[in-house]
Each structure stands twice: as C-alpha cells, then as structure tokens.
Amino acid sequence: MDSNDEPDVTGVMVIEPMGNAGPFLVEAAARSGIRLYAATDERVHAGYEPWLTRALAGVCLTELADTARALDDMEKFCHAHRIAGVAVCWELLTPLAALLAARLGLPGNDPLRARAARNKIAMAEAFRAAGVAAPAEAVVTSAEQAHQVAASGRLGWPLVVKPAEQGGSWGVSVVDGPDGLDAAVAAAALVTHAEPHGLPLDARVLLQSYVPGEEFSADTVVHEGVPFPLPVVRKDTTAGRYRVETGHSCPAGLDARTVRAIQEAAARAALAVGVRNGIAHTEVKILPGGEPIVIETGARLPGDNICEIVEAATGVSEAAAYLRALTGRMPDTTPTRDAAATVRFLLPDRAGVLEDVVIPDVPGTHSRLHIRPGQRVPEPADSAGRIGHVVARAASVDDARRLAAQVIAGTRVKVR
Numbered sequence: 464m465d466s467n468d469e470p471d472v473t474g475v476m477v478i479e480p481m482g483n484a485g486p487f488l489v490e491a492a493a494r495s496g497i498r499l500y501a502a503t504d505e506r507v508h509a510g511y512e513p514w515l516t517r518a519l520a521g522v523c524l525t526e527l528a529d530t531a532r533a534l535d536d537m538e539k540f541c542h543a544h545r546i547a548g549v550a551v552c553w554e555l556l557t558p559l560a561a562l563l564a565a566r567l568g569l570p571g572n573d574p575l576r577a578r579a580a581r582n583k584i585a586m587a588e589a590f591r592a593a594g595v596a597a598p599a600e601a602v603v604t605s606a607e608q609a610h611q612v613a614a615s616g617r618l619g620w621p622l623v624v625k626p627a628e629q630g631g632s633w634g635v636s637v638v639d640g641p642d643g644l645d646a647a648v649a650a651a652a653l654v655t656h657a658e659p660h661g662l663p664l665d666a667r668v669l670l671q672s673y674v675p676g677e678e679f680s681a682d683t684v685v686h687e688g689v690p691f692p693l694p695v696v697r698k699d700t701t702a703g704r705y706r707v708e709t710g711h712s713c714p715a716g717l718d719a720r721t722v723r724a725i726q727e728a729a730a731r732a733a734l735a736v737g738v739r740n741g742i743a744h745t746e747v748k749i750l751p752g753g754e755p756i757v758i759e760t761g762a763r764l765p766g767d768n769i770c771e772i773v774e775a776a777t778g779v780s781e782a783a784a785y786l787r788a789l790t791g792r793m794p795d796t797t798p799t800r801d802a803a804a805t806v807r808f809l810l811p812d813r814a815g816v817l818e819d820v821v822i823p824d825v826p827g828t829h830s831r832l833h834i835r836p837g838q839r840v841p842e843p844a845d846s847a848g849r850i851g852h853v854v855a856r857a858a859s860v861d862d863a864r865r866l867a868a869q870v871i872a873g874t875r876v877k878v879r
C-alpha cells in the first residue's frame with residue numbers, strides 16, 4: 464500500500480486481461496497490493512488459464528462487443544467493488560476503457576479522441592492535426608480505388624496496405640507494384656470481426672507511403688497529460704511482403720540524441736490520440752537522416768514480451784507505471800539497472816501441422832512454446848504464426864542478441 468495521503472487504489476478493473484500484457488499487469492498489481500478485476504465475455508472467460516483465474520479478485524461477465532451493455536454492466540460492477548482505475552490490454556478495447564473511466568469519473572484517456580488510438584484512419588487525422596510526423600496516406604474501400612491512388616503517384620512505391628483496425632500485422636502487406644495490389648486490398652479487408660470478442664471492424668483499407676529505415680518502439684506513460692518516456696526498444700521484422708516481428712531488444716543501441724527524438728515523437732503521438740492517464744505503445748521508423756516517423760500508437764501496454772525485456776534491461780516496470788497512471792498517481796520511470804535483454808520469436812518456414820520442436824537450453828535464456836505439437840501453424844504472415852519465443856538476458860545488448868540467435872539457430876522445427 465502507498466502512503467496514507469494517497470487515495471484508496473486497491474481495486475482496478477482490467478477490460479480483458481487475457482493477452483500478452485496480462486501476466487505483467489497481474490504481477491505488478493500483486494507487487495503493489497492492487498486487487499485486479501476483469502471484464503470479459505462468458506465464452507472468453509471459459510478459456511482463461513488457471514494462473515489468470517487465480518489472480519483475479521472478481522469477474523464482470525458482459526458482452527464487450529455491445530458497447531452500451533458493456534458500459535452499463537461494468538459501471539454497476541465498478542461501483543460495487545470500489546474500483547479506482549480502468550486498465551485495458553487489447554488495443555481494440557481502448558476506446559471502451561476511456562468511456563468507462565469517464566463515466567465513473569476516474570482518471571483515464573480523453574473519450575472523444577480515444578477512437579484514434581484504435582482506428583488507423585482516425586489516427587492519421589489526429590497525427591495530422593497535432594503535427595506528428597507520419598506516413599502520407601489514403602483511405603480506400605476497393606481495389607479499384609487503390610489502383611487509382613497508386614496511379615496518381617502520390618504515395619509512390621512500395622505501398623503499405625493495411626486494415627483500418629487490426630493488430631499483430633494481420634492483413635498488412637508491403638506492395639512493390641500494381642500487380643500485388645488486388646491481393647493486398649483483399650487481405651486487408653478480409654477480417655470483418657476481431658476474435659475472441661467478435662468486435663466489428665472498420666472495413667476500410669489504409670494505403671500508406673513506405674517509410675524506409677530501422678524500426679523502434681517507445682512507450683510513454685502519461686500522468687495528468689504529462690508524458691513520461693520509457694526506454695526505447697529496437698524492433699526486428701521480416702523483410703518483404705509481410706512485416707512480421709521477429710524480435711525486440713533493449714536497449715536499442717542508439718545514441719542519446721536519437722533516443723530522445725524517438726521518445727519525443729512517441730510522446731507527441733500518445734497525446735495526439737488523447738492519452739491523458741495511461742500508457743501508449745508507439746512504433747517509430749528512423750529515416751536514414753535520423754528523423755523519426757510514427758507508424759502507429761496504441762493506448763495500451765506493449766505486447767510481444769516487451770514489458771519483460773524492458774524490465775530485465777532497465778528495471779522499469781511498465782505495468783507498474785501504467786497502474787499508477789490509471790489510478791491518478793505519478794508513475795516511477797527511473798531506470799535502476801543497466802543491462803540488456805532480447806526477445807526473439809520462433810517462426811515456422813511454412814504453414815502445416817507442427818510435428819516437433821526442440822529448443823536448446825542455453826544459459827541466460829528461457830523459452831516458451833505458444834503452439835503445441837499436433838496443432839496447426841498458419842503461414843508466417845502475421846504474429847499468429849509464432850511457434851514460441853526465447854528471451855535472453857545479458858550485460859550488453861549485443862551479447863543478449865547473440866544468445867537469442869544461438870537458441871534460434873539451434874532450434875529444430877518440424878512442420879508437416
């Protein structure tokens with residue numbers, strides 16, 4: 464518990480804790496004596512793993528795809544359990560979290576701008592209004608319109624084609640010329656509802672000019688509209704048509720000036736989409752000249768075990784900082800450690816049924832499988848195709864990357 468002059472912040476509602484950031488939130492809550500409650504759908508709740516069920520003080524069963532009903536159910540629940548803050552792990556549910564916090568009069572994000580943190584079309588408008596450097600873009604609803612935009616030459620080649628609302632690189636393609644455009648637009652428009660909650664998605668498709676350069680992410684915790692930058696993380700992706708994350712490393716191996724420029728761009732992006740008391744995960748590419756261009760931001764903790772590698776490298780708990788911000792308290796973002804960590808994902812070469820995986824046991828690393836032998840692995844076109852991950856910790860980021868690379872190189876994956 465915090466000192467006596469701080470408000471009672473022992474109850475926090477998490478709108479859908481199931482997901483990559485969930486375990487980190489649970490751990491941070493336990494460390495600071497916060498009771499976590501979940502809001503979810505009955506069907507999703509039935510699939511919760513035992514560690515999550517054990518960690519929750521209570522569950523509000525509702526229908527997250529039905530905004531009006533979910534808000535009513537959660538409002539009643541939060542009053543009954545004296546909830547002091549609203550957290551969220553899923554990007555598509557971040558506007559719902561902003562609406563709930565506003566309704567309860569709790570610290571939270573601007574509900575009028577919250578849609579921009581989920582919808583990449585609204586995000587592009589918000590970035591333009593706030594002067595955040597972002598790729599030039601166009602919105603289309605058909606392949607024919609996409610060809611017209613491409614033929615105008617306004618966005619150049621390659622073009623990035625992506626769904627207005629999605630995550631995990633689902634439906635994102637980098638297209639080199641007109642031949643690939645029909646398939647890319649079809650892929651971006653393919654998914655109309657997001658599982659597991661059945662949230663309806665904006666069917667429009669976003670075309671963006673391709674931003675060259677290395678990619679990083681920077682998270683920003685915001686308290687009463689004041690941004691507190693978190694450590695910058697290097698992001699590695701596959702090249703080519705599908706840009707699937709292959710890993711993340713912290714520290715990012717950049718000079719202090721570039722780190723600051725990325726953190727400033729990330730903070731501007733977070734504020735532009737209305738993050739006021741919460742956290743944002745922002746992806747940034749650095750042009751060869753050093754200028755940061757914001758690819759996207761989301762009003763949530765990062766996925767991909769980034770919470771784990773940031774804490775291993777710097778001692779900063781993003782989840783703890785988030786819990787403080789969303790309960791209206793000043794976050795602590797001071798690094799207490801000067802080490803390094805890397806996460807690398809195990810991706811199959813092709814789709815099929817996973818027959819066998821052997822991951823070598825290398826000191827300084829630990830691994831986890833996401834897919835079990837006998838289960839199907841999809842084509843490695845998005846993050847659903849991951850077989851597992853390995854985390855490596857070391858004194859320097861080069862050593863951490865080397866250790867992780869050693870594990871990946873020694874891993875044997877059989878897909879039939």
Ligand SMILES: Nc1ncnc2c1ncn2[C@@H]1O[C@H](COP(=O)(O)OP(=O)(O)OP(=O)(O)O)[C@@H](O)[C@H]1O
Pocket residue numbers: 598623625629630631632633635671672673674675678700706708746748758759846
């Ligand atoms: N305009 C762009 N220029 C260059 N690369 C891009 C652009 N847009 C997206 N990418 C690449 O594709 C990846 C996925 O795109 P984006 O982040 O927009 O989609 P997402 O589904 O939210 O992805 P994720 O959840 O995996 O971050 C980016 O991390 C980046 O590597």
Ligand SMILES: [Mg+2]
Pocket residue numbers: 631632746759
């Ligand atoms: Mg992204």
